Amino acid sequence: MPLLAVGTSHHVAPLEIRERLAFHRDDYPSKVRELRALAGVAEALLLSTCNRTEIYGIVEPDQQEVFLQWMRTTAGLDERQAGEHLYLLRDTEAVAHLFRVAGGLDSLVLGEPQIVGQLKEAWQQARAAGGLGKVTDRLFQHAFATGKTVRHQTGINEHPVSVAYITLVLARQIFGDLARKHVLLLGAGEMIELCGRHLHEQGVASLMIANRSRQKAEQLALQFAATPYALEELDQVLPAADIVVTSTASREPLIGAELIRRALRARRRRPIFLVDIAVPRDVDPRVAELDDVYLYTIDDLQQVAMANMQHRDAAAVAAQDMVHEAVEEFMRWWHGARAAASLQRLRRHAERSGEELAQRALRQIAAGRPAEEAIEQLANTLTHRILHLPSTRLRQAAEQQDYDTLKAADWLFEGEPEPDPDREPEP
Secondary structure, eight states: OOEEEEEEETTTOOHHHHHHTOOOGGGHHHHHHHHHTSTTEEEEEEEEOSSEEEEEEEEOGGGTTHHHHHHHHHHTOOHHHHHHHOEEEEHHHHHHHHHHHHTTSSSSSTTOSHHHHHHHHHHHHHHHTTOOOHHHHHHHHHHHHHHHHHHHHHOTTSSOOSHHHHHHHHHHHHHSOOTTOEEEEEOOSHHHHHHHHHHHHTTOSEEEEEESSHHHHHHHHHHHTOEEEEGGGHHHHGGGOSEEEEOOOOSSOSBOHHHHHHHHHHHTTOOEEEEEOOSSOSBOGGGGGSTTEEEEETTTHHHHHHHTOGGGHHHHHHHHHHHHHHHHHHHHHHHHHHHHHHHHHHHHHHHHHHHHHHHHHHHHHHTTOOHHHHHHHHHHHHHHHHHHHHHHHHHHHHHTTOHHHHHHHHHHHHSSOOOOTTSOOOO
16 A cells, blocks of 8 residues: 655645645644545544645545545646646655655755644644554654754754744845844734744844733743734834734635725834735735835745855755655655564465364374374465465466466575576676
8 A cells, every 4th residue: 555645735835825724723633634535545634734735645546536536626726726736756756855845845944843743733633533543653753853853963944044044034134233123923822922033132122922812822922922813903013113014814815905994094004014824824915015015925025045055065965965865764664663563474375274274183193193294284285375376476477478477486495596697707
């Protein structure tokens, strides 16, 4: 049964497509159960972040398009769009891709650490929903270990080039000194916390935090001496903000063009800088058409990220080598697990046959049959039973000219392949 990784990311799809495949963490359990219910699916895990939505799983060999079709249907993509914006990776390629993701090598910002926590949450949710099995559970354990090794041994994340740091860089480019600027943060998640920390360290004039749960806003505000608000107060606090950073889990835009127009009038046309790092977007794209507004989405941050990643290139090369070694290690385990299952079936068959024939021989001896005859018959019958199916399959392989199977049998039963008559002997 193949291991698959199916999905989309910032590498292959624009924000408009990724929005259609974005899932909130609260949706994970139901979506994982939905995936597991698909025909031929044995294991499944769903990951959805700002930059990617991916499914990892084990499926029957004749159902390798099942995840791809589910994504296409869910997002309402036609065949052309699916071909352009979705990818399907199998076995070794799927493992290598996940390990690169865990190491931060596939992120918008090279080496960003947030993806590890997002992977662990997806793994925990899939486990709780019954989506994981032996292979995917072991796969993600290896992924976590690989990500940890990459970060600790290469130093790929020593220099801050996260989305939060890029937000700070952009703010400096627009306003210069930030000491007199007022900042409004929408949301209370990890990305908002990171942005708040960077901006607080820069000594901005004030920080305001608005969140759907005012209690969470108050808890986060304590870290940065910020003022907490509820989202319902957005219309009141927005005019005071020079810089707005938003990353909520809202399914609909929170900031529309009319809201910004009112804020600009109250600000007497002083510019507003907005960074929308939410997927789906928190800011209506039409806001970008207004004067005195600088709006950046998560895709816009990629250009700035490119300018801040050069010092990580050497670390990335070393990280690639670590990923390659980790992939080989996992594939050895997986192939070994496959072989172990076959060996267990073979051993059970031989043990059942041996026990049955031994009992028969003992009964015959007890009935007066010479022990030598009973043992000789046991040996002959046991040999026939064990070799019957392999012999039948080898005859079928010969009739079908399946030379790979015949060569494998030679190697398996003779210990080494037959010498090649066309090959020159070694000196």
